[in-house]
Amino acid sequence: MxxxxxxxxxxxxxxxxxxxxxxxxxxxxxxxxxxxxxxxxxxxxxxxxxxxxxxxxxxxxxxxxxxxxxxxxxxxxxxxxxxxxxxxxxxxxxxxxxxxxxxxxxxxxxxxxxxxxxxxxxxxxxxxxxxxxxxxxxxxxxxxxxxxxxxxxxxxxxxxxxxxxxxxxxxxxxxxxxxxxxxxxxxxxxxxxGRFGVKINGTLPKQTGVIKIQSVQCGTKSNVIPADAEAVVSGIETEAAEALLSQLTAETGVEAKLLAEGDALHIALKGTAAHSADPDAGNNAATAMLQFLAKLPGEDFAMVQKLHDIFPHGDRHGKAAGIYGSDDESGEISVSFNILNIDEAGNLFAVVDSRTPISMGEPDLALLPEKLKAAGYTAETSISAPxxxxxxxxxxxxxxxxxxxxxxxxxxxxxxxxxxxxxxxxxxxxxxxxxxxxxxxxxxxxxxxxxxxxxxxxxxxxxxxxxxxx
Known part of the structure; x- marks a missing residue:
C-alpha cells in the first residue's frame, strides 16, 4: 500500500x-x-x-x-x-x-x-x-x-x-x-x-399581573446553539429591566440591549453560536433568555421558572434535567436547549437537542420527560442510536x-x-x-x-x- x-x-x-x-x-x-x-x-x-x-x-x-x-x-x-x-x-x-x-x-x-x-x-x-x-x-x-x-x-x-x-x-x-x-x-x-431530541409544548397561565410576556423568539434550528434571542415584555419599569439585564450579563456573559417603545420593552440578547453537538463551544442565548424571564416577579411566570430549573444556563450536560451520563469511549452527554418561542397567547414551544454516549439508552433518558410533565409541559421525544x-x-x-x-x-x-x-x-x-x-x-x-x-x-x-x- x-x-x-x-x-x-x-x-x-x-x-x-x-x-x-x-x-x-x-x-x-x-x-x-x-x-x-x-x-x-x-x-x-x-x-x-x-x-x-x-x-x-x-x-x-x-x-x-x-x-x-x-x-x-x-x-x-x-x-x-x-x-x-x-x-x-x-x-x-x-x-x-x-x-x-x-x-x-x-x-x-x-x-x-x-x-x-x-x-x-x-x-x-x-x-x-x-x-x-x-x-x-x-x-x-x-x-x-x-x-x-x-x-x-x-x-x-x-x-x-x-x-x-x-x-x-x-x-x-x-x-x-x-x-x-x-x-x-x-x-x-x-x-x-446517539441523539435524543425533545420537543416541548405548553400553555402558560393567563397573565393577570401588571408585567406580561408579549413574545419570545430564540433559535431557528434544532442543531444550532442560538446566538440571538429576542423578547417583548410590558408592564415592567425600564430601570427594573435594566437591573435584571445587568445581573444577567454578569451571570451568563451574554450581551443585552434594551429598547423602550411605549409600555413595551424590546430585549435582545447576544450569545455565541455553535453546533449543538459541542455546546461548550457556544454561549446559549436561549437559556440566557429563559433565565431572564424566570427572574420576572410574580406568580404568572411559575411555569417559565420551572422550565429554567430544568435547563439552567451553563448546564450543558443535563445534570439539572436528570439525564447526565458519561463513558470512557464517548465522553459526557451533551444537552442543548436551542429553540424557545412564546406567542402572545402564551403558547410556548421549545426544542432540546442532546447527544448521548454509546453506553446510554432510552431508560437513562426517561426522567426528563417526567420532569417536563410535572412542570406542566408535554414532551415529544425522538431517539437515534449511536x-x-x-x-x-x-x-x-x-x-x-x-x-x-x-x-x-x-x-x-x-x-x-x-x-x-x-x-x-x-x-x-x-x-x-x-x-x-x-x-x-x-x-x-x-x-x-x-x-x-x-x-x-x-x-x-x-x-x-x-x-x-x-
Whole structure:
C-alpha cells in the first residue's frame, strides 16, 4: 500500500496545485448560492436554493467529463462513468444552515480568500469538502488512472435538517460496500454519539399581573446553539429591566440591549453560536433568555421558572434535567436547549437537542420527560442510536494510511457528539476535511476553510479511491 501511495503522490499533487485557481473559482460559484432548506416547491423538495446548488454542482462536474444524474433534487450522483455498481461511496452535502448575523470578513454568500483561508457559508460545511471529492474524480479521469471497481460521489440537499435526502436515496439503491463522508474532522471518526431530541409544548397561565410576556423568539434550528434571542415584555419599569439585564450579563456573559417603545420593552440578547453537538463551544442565548424571564416577579411566570430549573444556563450536560451520563469511549452527554418561542397567547414551544454516549439508552433518558410533565409541559421525544465501526476494517485502515502519508500525522480513530451523514450506514465513517483542533466556525459567522487543507484532502481522496477500487 505504501509504495502505491508514494508512486502516485507527485502526479496527484501536481494536478491539484495546477488547478488551484480553478478549484476556487468553482467553489465560489457554489458558495454564491444560498442553499438553506426552505418551503418545498414543485420538483424542489427542499426549496429553490438547494435545487440551484445541486444543479450548479452537477454542471461543474459534467464540465470535467464526469457522469452525473439528478435524482429529483433530493441528491445528485457523480461518477467516472455510468456503471451502477460501485465499491465505494463518498457522501457530501450542499445544503447549509442559515447565514446568521455578525459576519466580519465577507458576506455569507460571497466567498473571499484571506491569508490562505476561504470564507463563506458552506466553505467548510460541506461544499468545500464536496468539491474536493469531485476534484478527486476529475484527477483520476484526467490523469488516466484505471479503476477496476466503481466509485460514486453523492451530493445531497438535506443533511442539515435530518438527512431525508438519504432516506429517499436508500429507497432507490443500497449502500456500497464502503462509505465515507468528508463532513467532519480528521483523522477519522468511527464513533458517533446517539441523539435524543425533545420537543416541548405548553400553555402558560393567563397573565393577570401588571408585567406580561408579549413574545419570545430564540433559535431557528434544532442543531444550532442560538446566538440571538429576542423578547417583548410590558408592564415592567425600564430601570427594573435594566437591573435584571445587568445581573444577567454578569451571570451568563451574554450581551443585552434594551429598547423602550411605549409600555413595551424590546430585549435582545447576544450569545455565541455553535453546533449543538459541542455546546461548550457556544454561549446559549436561549437559556440566557429563559433565565431572564424566570427572574420576572410574580406568580404568572411559575411555569417559565420551572422550565429554567430544568435547563439552567451553563448546564450543558443535563445534570439539572436528570439525564447526565458519561463513558470512557464517548465522553459526557451533551444537552442543548436551542429553540424557545412564546406567542402572545402564551403558547410556548421549545426544542432540546442532546447527544448521548454509546453506553446510554432510552431508560437513562426517561426522567426528563417526567420532569417536563410535572412542570406542566408535554414532551415529544425522538431517539437515534449511536454509530460505531471497528478500527480494524479495511476501509478505516486504508483511509488512515493515506492520511498519514499526505498529512504526515498519526492517523487514529476519534469519537464525536455530532451525527454525520454516515450515522445510519453500516460500516460508514466520517473522514475529513477539517483539522480536529481548528475552529472553522461551522454554523457561525465567518465560517472558513483552509485552502491547502481542502486541496490536500482532494489529493488524499484521489489516492485512497485508487487504493480501494483498483
Amino acid at each position: 505504501e509504495q502505491m501511495i508514494v508512486d502516485y503522490m507527485p502526479q496527484v499533487k501536481d494536478f491539484f496545485e495546477a488547478h488551484r485557481a480553478e478549484f476556487l473559482e468553482d467553489l465560489a460559484k457554489m458558495i454564491a448560492i444560498d442553499s438553506q432548506r426552505t418551503e418545498a416547491k414543485e420538483g424542489m423538495p427542499y426549496g429553490e436554493g438547494p435545487a440551484l446548488a445541486l444543479a450548479k454542482t452537477l454542471e461543474i462536474a459534467a464540465g470535467y467529463g464526469l457522469y452525473t444524474e439528478n435524482w429529483e433534487n433530493y441528491v445528485g450522483i457523480i461518477q467516472l462513468d455510468d456503471r451502477k455498481e460501485r465499491k465505494l461511496e463518498i457522501l457530501a452535502h450542499l445544503d447549509v444552515v442559515p447565514e446568521g448575523k455578525d459576519w466580519t470578513v465577507t458576506e455569507p454568500f460571497v466567498m473571499r480568500e484571506v491569508d490562505g483561508k476561504v470564507y463563506g457559508r458552506g466553505t467548510a460545511d460541506d461544499k468545500g469538502p464536496a468539491l474536493a471529492a469531485i476534484y478527486a474524480l476529475r484527477a483520476i479521469k484526467e490523469l488516466g488512472i484505471s479503476l477496476q471497481q466503481g466509485v460514486r460521489v453523492v451530493v445531497g440537499c438535506d443533511e442539515e435538517c435530518g438527512s431525508s435526502d438519504l432516506d429517499y436515496y436508500w429507497t432507490k439503491t443500497s449502500p456500497a460496500e464502503m462509505t465515507f463522508s468528508p463532513d467532519a474532522d480528521y483523522p477519522l471518526i468511527n464513533l458517533e454519539k 454509530h460505531y465501526v471497528s478500527p480494524d476494517t479495511p476501509l478505516i485502515k486504508t483511509l488512515l494510511a493515506h492520511y498519514e502519508e499526505w498529512f504526515g500525522e498519526k492517523g487514529e480513530c476519534i469519537a464525536i457528539g455530532g451525527g454525520t451523514y454516515v450515522h445510519n450506514i453500516p460500516g460508514g465513517v466520517a473522514f475529513g476535511c477539517a483539522k480536529l483542533n481548528v475552529d472553522n466556525k461551522m454554523h457561525g459567522p465567518d465560517e472558513f476553510a483552509e485552502v491547502d487543507q481542502l486541496l490536500v484532502s482532494g489529493m488524499l481522496f484521489t489516492t485512497a479511491i485508487y487504493d480501494l477500487c483498483r
